[in-house]
Amino acid sequence: MSIKNDLFLRALKGETVERPPVWMMRQAGRYLPEFMAIREKYDFFTRCRTPELASEITVQPIRRYGMDAAILFSDILVIPQAMNIEVQMKPNFGPYLPNPVHDQKGVDEVIVPDVNVELDYVMQAIKATKELLNNDIPLIGFAGSPWTILCYVVQGQGSKTFDKAKEFCFTNPVAAHQLLQKITDTTIAYLKAKVKAGVNAVQVFDSWGGMLSPVDYQEFSFKYIQQIIDALKEEALVIVFGKGCWFALGDMAKSGASALGVDWTCSARNARYLSGGNITLQGNFDPARLLSPPAVIKKMVTQMINEFGKDKYVVNLGHGILPNVPLDNAKAFIDAVKEYQQH
């Protein structure tokens, strides 16, 4: 059955649109009181693993603001969890992996799971969400890039520098590449299963790609993202978002991806130039700029669309929405796009 509002899919395909589509990274998140109500009752992985909860959380922002795409509520760390690596989500701390991988033995113990068994709960959540969405808008599935997953798996927690993860790659590249390949194989199977379960597009989040030099980025991150794109592109629209990865936009544009995410440090002009000017771009409002007054937000969004151009463009933030964004400010962001009139 076709999607009623297919603005997002048309933009990903590079088709002409009346206005650009809009969604927000982490739109199903802590700035929403209805999300906080569920969060008080159920812990993080219960929310991820219970299809009724994950689907409800996914559609909450859509009901409130009417974005042009939904993104399945889940987490990039369900992948290492399925690979036999313990992942905890600690309140006021973030992800915590009590047994990080730091040597060949650790890599050997990591498994490539049957995602249809270990991550069946995600597929059930997709099916439940599709029912709630009723084909009104497309549903996005996502995964972390293999490098970004390795960062957590080796570092064991969030970090400003991910120096342990980098040390592992730089001192034990053979083991690091084996780990990256296991994560890649799992991610490919996972995203294929998600597409089969009903998502209309997939996004690969390379949240920590910008920690690497351009040369190391090719070796430890992009090589594996390319494998994912190659495996998925025939059956799905693929968006690649590398935070801080402006230097890789040129290679990403030639990768077969349908669209590239851009963070707010890369101007529309630089992003179009670096990506060759022909691929759909997604972004790049500074999440902290959603703390500006609503009137300022609306003006800045209009200007952003004018700078990117209405076609081959998906309006989004340059990273996830912050928890302390007022509801009216999020509304101003979405409304400004819907009210957009080309000058």
Place this chain on the structure above:
Amino acid sequence: MSIKNDLFLRALKGETVERPPVWMMRQAGRYLPEFMAIREKYDFFTRCRTPELASEITVQPIRRYGMDAAILFSDILVIPQAMNIEVQMKPNFGPYLPNPVHDQKGVDEVIVPDVNVELDYVMQAIKATKELLNNDIPLIGFAGSPWTILCYVVQGQGSKTFDKAKEFCFTNPVAAHQLLQKITDTTIAYLKAKVKAGVNAVQVFDSWGGMLSPVDYQEFSFKYIQQIIDALKEEALVIVFGKGCWFALGDMAKSGASALGVDWTCSARNARYLSGGNITLQGNFDPARLLSPPAVIKKMVTQMINEFGKDKYVVNLGHGILPNVPLDNAKAFIDAVKEYQQH
């Protein structure tokens, strides 16, 4: 009296050199056992405020490795401290400001001090260091950029996003600009006093400039860095280092600065292109790459020099040296530069 090894100063002036000079950001730091020995006995601000300690710490890495420039041991937060803002340095936590500025009243209470009184201990440390250095190599003085100082003054501590600092700027720009101007005025007086006390060059660290969009960067950071350059350039060589500020290299190149620092996400080729190809650049070895084996480090340093070119170039890291870098690895970095032969 002239400096015996003036490679660094000649490179900053754009003169032809036999080989590029080398120093490392945070070279007087926690990877050195002789630094740790002093650190065990004296707390952070005692080390900063005692000329005998600050000067000894400054020359420790020079004795061990023979860098081509020393940088005075101090901290960017001595500025807000002198401006009547309490700054603590908490072990295993970093800077902590118990009374952050978050409104007009807070800004009004911030003073522009007489730096020759409040920061006289820095000037004494410079004089003591100059004696120890015996005119062998130049001494660098430094300050944080006004934006980077504001980040701490408003956020109250380190942060991955500095969202409170940004919120303050975006919701109360009038007060934010007043605070930035007070910091700028203090910084200009401070750096002028340092030059008078004997430093041979100054570096402005914009550690958190890369948190801002290019437009916000102009408004909240670069405008004030430009004021500092304008005030200092007649009497000192000025280096500007903005981490993550690749997008501003073009403007920085026209600012009157003598050299620009570059982080490791910006390749030599991109850095030369973005800065217009004519200004001296400084950087940009990934600090985590110093965890690679020494032979790999040496090879990568040689390649880095070949890519930047030996002239108009200062070899450095792309950010501060990490505490867990082995001594032999730091040595490999410095030695590779000294052994450099143009191909």
